[in-house]
Structure formats: C-alpha cells, structure tokens
Amino acid sequence: MEDAEEMQSVGLRLRREGAFPVLVPTMGALHAGHLSLIERAKEEGAPVIVSVYVNPLQFGAGEDLAVYPRTGEADRQACEAAGVDIFFAPRDLYAADHSSYVTEEALSAGRCGRSRPGHFRGVATVVVKLLNLTQAATAVFGWKDAQQLSVIRRLVRDLAFPVRIVPVEIQRDRDGLAWSSRNRYLSPEQRERAAAFPRILAEAARRPDGCAWASAELSRVPGCRVDYVEEADGRLCGAIWIDKIRLIDNFPCGA
Numbered sequence: 340m341e342d343a344e345e346m347q348s349v350g351l352r353l354r355r356e357g358a359f360p361v362l363v364p365t366m367g368a369l370h371a372g373h374l375s376l377i378e379r380a381k382e383e384g385a386p387v388i389v390s391v392y393v394n395p396l397q398f399g400a401g402e403d404l405a406v407y408p409r410t411g412e413a414d415r416q417a418c419e420a421a422g423v424d425i426f427f428a429p430r431d432l433y434a435a436d437h438s439s440y441v442t443e444e445a446l447s448a449g450r451c452g453r454s455r456p457g458h459f460r461g462v463a464t465v466v467v468k469l470l471n472l473t474q475a476a477t478a479v480f481g482w483k484d485a486q487q488l489s490v491i492r493r494l495v496r497d498l499a500f501p502v503r504i505v506p507v508e509i510q511r512d513r514d515g516l517a518w519s520s521r522n523r524y525l526s527p528e529q530r531e532r533a534a535a536f537p538r539i540l541a542e543a544a545r546r547p548d549g550c551a552w553a554s555a556e557l558s559r560v561p562g563c564r565v566d567y568v569e570e571a572d573g574r575l576c577g578a579i580w581i582d583k584i585r586l587i588d589n590f591p592c593g594a
C-alpha cells in the first residue's frame with residue numbers, strides 16, 4: 340500500500356472491528372534486525388503493519404539521504420515471507436507546504452542530537468504521522484537506536500498518545516556488528532575495522548571507567564573517529580565514524 344489516506348482508512352476500519360494494529364516503522368533496506376522487530380510485533384496477535392519510508396526530515400544537510408539504500412521490492416517480499424499483514428510504503432508523506440513538526444526538547448539534545456541537529460525532530464514528526472496514519476495501538480522499536488527509543492517513549496507519555504512502545508534487543512551479525520541498513524556502506528576492509536566497535540563497547544560496558552576507556556581504545560582503531568561514548572538509560576552508548584561512515588551501538592552496563 341502506498342496511499343496515506345487509504346492507510347488511515349484501513350487503520351480506522353481495523354480499530355472499529357476491534358483489531359488494534361501493531362506498527363514496525365522502518366526506513367527499509369530490511370535486515371535481520373528488522374525481522375526481529377517483526378517477529379516481536381507478531382507476538383501481539385494483531386494485524387502487523389510495516390512502514391517503509393526514507394524520511395527526509397531526519398537527514399541533515401550533507402548526510403546520506405540521496406544514497407540511503409532503497410530496496411523496495413526486496414523489502415516487500417521479505418515482509419510477505421515474514422507474514423506481515425500490511426506493507427505500507429508511501430511515496431511521500433509531506434505536502435509541499437508542510438509546516439508542522441513535533442519536538443522533544445530534553446532527551447533529544449545530547450549525543451546523536453548534538454551531532455545531528457534536527458534529526459530527532461524529523462524522527463518524532465514522522466513517527467507521530469505514521470501512528471496517526473496506521474492507527475497503531477502498539478509500536479515496536481529496536482534498542483539499537485537507544486536515544487530514538489527514549490525520545491519516542493517520552494513524547495508518547497508527554498502527549499498522551501494511546502500507544503504502547505515495545506522495545507526489542509539489538510540483533511548482531513557474526514562479527515558482532517549490530518545489524519544496520521548503513522552497514523551496506525562498509526567495504527569488507529572497513530567492516531573489519533568497524534567490528535572493533537562492538538568489541539570495545541561491550542568490554543567498556545563492564546568497566547567502571549567505560550566511557551574514557553572506550554574512547555581511548557576506539558581512537559586507536561585506524562580511520563576511527565569517536566563522536567561520543569556516554570552512559571544513558573543504563574547502557575553504554577557510542578557513535579563513531581569509520582572513515583566517512585557513521586555507526587551507533589550500545590550495550591547494557593554491567594552485563
């Protein structure tokens with residue numbers, strides 16, 4: 340389904356019939372991490388909607404909007420195989436004169452919000468719009484984007500959205516790298532260097548001096564620039580660049 344109005348009328352009909360949809364919002368280029376969100380969504384026993392929309396509002400100037408992987412047909416097939424009820428892939432969600440935004444002003448400020456000004460305003464705006472369009476009663480988000488998860492939880496609480504947010508633990512590939520659509524940007528050689536990131540962060544999460552230790556260790560990885568390593572929500576969270584590719588990850592502290 341591509342049409343936003345049609346999505347909303349289907350969502351409203353489902354609600355009238357007593358079926359409360361579960362939303363898995365994504366930007367596509369689906370991978371094992373997304374599939375785990377879908378599996379969790381299915382456990383709710385309600386119609387599962389997967390949205391695929393590369394949201395321009397959450398990309399800053401000079402970021403990767405133009406090259407962000409778009410794998411529409413493969414995504415649709417993956418959702419069909421996973422038993423998703425509705426695959427919602429709108430072409431565009433914003434009118435040319437769109438001028439309304441949702442902002443969360445505390446949790447969005449640090450970490451990724453510091454390096455990517457306007458990012459969480461874009462995320463909050465599109466998530467609210469997707470909730471309104473799908474009429475979801477539950478939405479599933481991954482811990483991979485830990486700051487995004489806390490921003491969404493806060494806005495749902497603050498603005499009294501009748502939506503339950505379900506978090507799902509990070510899925511990792513064999514080399515330990517958290518699944519991410521942006522991993523596609525890594526060459527095999529960059530990927531080898533990037534694999535140091537989860538190794539170091541996992542070890543740091545067990546240490547009392549974790550933030551400083553991880554920053555020092557990561558700086559020794561060739562071509563690695565540390566954006567931040569900070570503790571938040573009981574997790575050690577980090578963002579780095581491998582050459583020009585930005586990666587984020589986190590581990591529960593003390594685990």
Ligand code: PAF
Nearest residue numbers: 364365366394462465484
């Ligand atoms: O996590 C993502 O993929 C995106 O930030 C989201 C939640 C789909 C909003 O565009």
